[in-house]
Amino acid sequence: MSMEVVPLQPPKCRHSSLSVTSSAHAAEVRYRRPTASQRAAAATLNGWRKKGTKLSDYSSTYPAPLVLPDDDLAVDPEYPPQSVRQWLEEEDRNEVTPKKNVVYVAVPPETEKDNDFIRIWTQPQLEGTEQAINMPSVQDLVDYLTAFYHGITVRLLPPPRLRFQSWNDGTGRTSKRTAKAKSAAPRQIGLDTAKGRFPIRTRASKDRLYERQFNLDDLLDAAIGILPDDAYALLLVVDHDLYEDEDDVFVCGRAYGGSRVAVVSTARYNPLLDGVQGVEREHAWPASHCEAYFQDCCDAAEPQQSAKKKVKAREAEPDRLEEGAETPLRAAVTAYTALPSLSSRPSVAALSSLWLNRVCRTGSHELAHCLGIDHCVYYACIMQGSSSIREDARQPPYLCPIDMAKLVRATGTDEWERYRALLGVCEKRCETHGFAAFGAWITARLAVAGGTNSV
Structure with a gap:
């Protein structure tokens, strides 16, 4: 069953x-x-704020979590x-050591022609007129993560490349069996690696956006x-849709922080599914x-909220930034x-x-769990939990x-050198909304800091 794409509406808001x-x-x-x-005490190594220390106002740089209906913190x-x-x-937190100091990123496993049905599972089941778009480049992801985790070496996992195979096929050549497997939708396939073949369970997609x-x-x-x-740590990138347990419709990624591994799927971030x-x-x-x-959300x-309750909610006006305010x-x-x-x-x-921008943000988030960094409840932050693909798009990079204090401590990096490295990556993609916005945020953040080394 294919699903029809719902046209996106033209912009109406000036924000x-x-x-x-x-x-x-x-x-x-x-x-x-x-x-x-x-919050000030939470950012210190000893967990307390010196009495009389002036509290900094970070609201125009680091706003509060949105907490919109059905967001992770609302749930x-x-x-x-x-x-x-x-x-x-x-x-359970693992230290970066001289002997364990490389973050590897594994390119999505390839699929040979004899198992082409596995590759077909990466294609969304859509009916629409939008042109197909290129999948994110893993090298571009590595470049971004190198800047995000400035101070740690990030590189591609060396050959041999990972490969998906029919589970019972030791050679990759089972034409008759493969033809049957395609129609029978095997419940298990194999992931071939230099250290052997690993069984990977499959199931039919509940919402049918992907076949398996x-x-x-x-x-x-x-x-x-x-x-x-x-x-x-190791980040495994896959192009297939994922599930974790039978109650899930899908998941985009997860980390086993204590085991220093993470998996991220590009499937649901495809803009054609928006x-x-x-x-x-x-x-x-x-x-x-x-x-x-x-307010609209x-x-x-x-919709059944009483008029009196609605008025009361609107009387509690939130702090805001009007147009013209020069803030990050x-x-x-x-x-x-x-x-x-x-x-x-x-275009x-x-x-x-x-x-690519969406995958970069999720890859950054999941690898931070490998550093022992938990979900954030203090600010709007890339380390917030996310309960939906919609909430994911609303969160900052x-x-x-x-969490910056944790990262600096874990990697030994300099916060400002890290910002400059990220700015360099963003400037190379200044024609892209997410990267352009993050680059502007970093530039303003550096200007607000005035060259100091305090947050």
């Missing part, structure tokens, strides 16, 4: 007012953000925070099995902080809106870069001050 606090829905689900004093508003001190004391899905836990187990001796999945490009980060968008989720968030939105709209006839190149 004139940006909210730097959580939505009104946050109070309704009883999400209580740590106070400014608690689990009491998720425990992880301070720098708690991170340091985490028993691979089991995430099996892929993670395989990643553990091929982890190089000098690896700090209409079907309800991903709104116009209000992706940084425009996700648009105040009008906040909250109103749409609670506003700079990011200005750069984002200066480019041609992604909602109305975007193939723009969509391809959008796809940067680390908040607390």
Whole structure:
């Protein structure tokens, strides 16, 4: 069964007012953000803030989590925070050492012609008129991660390349069996590696956007099995759709932090699926902080809310940034809106870069779990949990001050050199919305810092 693409609507919003606090829905689900004093203490190595120290206002650079209806923090508003001190004391956290200091990225496993049915499973089941777009380049992902994890070596996993095969085929040549397997949809295929063949379970996709899905836990187990001796971590990239347990519709990635492995799927980030999945490009980060968008999301989720309750919610006006305010968030939105709209006839190149940007953000997130960094509840941050593909698009690519402190400690990098490395990557893709916005955010962040080494 194929699904028809829902046309994306042309842009209508100017994002004139940006909210730097959580939505009104946050109070309704009883999400209580740590106070400014608690956030300042959480960023220190000893877990306390020196009495009398002036609190910095980071709101125009690091806004509060959105907490829109059905967001991860709206579903689990009491998720425990992880301070720098708690991170340091985490028993399962692995240190980067001189002997284990390389992050490897594995190119999506290839599929030979005799098992072409496995490759076909990477193609979304859509009926539409949009032109096919290029899958993200893994080398481009490596370049981005090299800057994001400045201080750690990031490189491609060396040959031989991983390969998907029919599980019972030791040679890769089972033409009759393969023909039957295609129609029978095998429940298990094999992942061939230099260290042997690993079984990977498959199942039919619940929402039928893809024909078959691979089991995430099996892929993670395989990643553990091929982890190089000098690896700090391994990120396995796959082009197939994934599931983790029978209740899942899909998952985009996961990390076994203690085992130092992560898997990320490119499948659901394909922009051609945005209409079907309800991903709104116009209000992706940084425009996700648009105040009008906040209100629309909250109103749409609670249509039965009483008029009195609605008025009361709107009286609690959030802090906002009006047009003209020179801040990192506003700079990011200005750069984002200066480019041609992604909602109305975007170019193939723009969509391809959008796809890459999404995979870069998820790859960054999952590898941070390998460093022991947990989900963030303090700020809008790349380390926030995500409960949907829609929420994923709304989250920022940067680390908040607390998670930045963890990264700097783990990698031994200099925060400002790291920003400059990321800026170099973003400037090479300044025609791309996500990269252009992040580059503008970094530039403004460096300007706000004024060359100092304090956050």
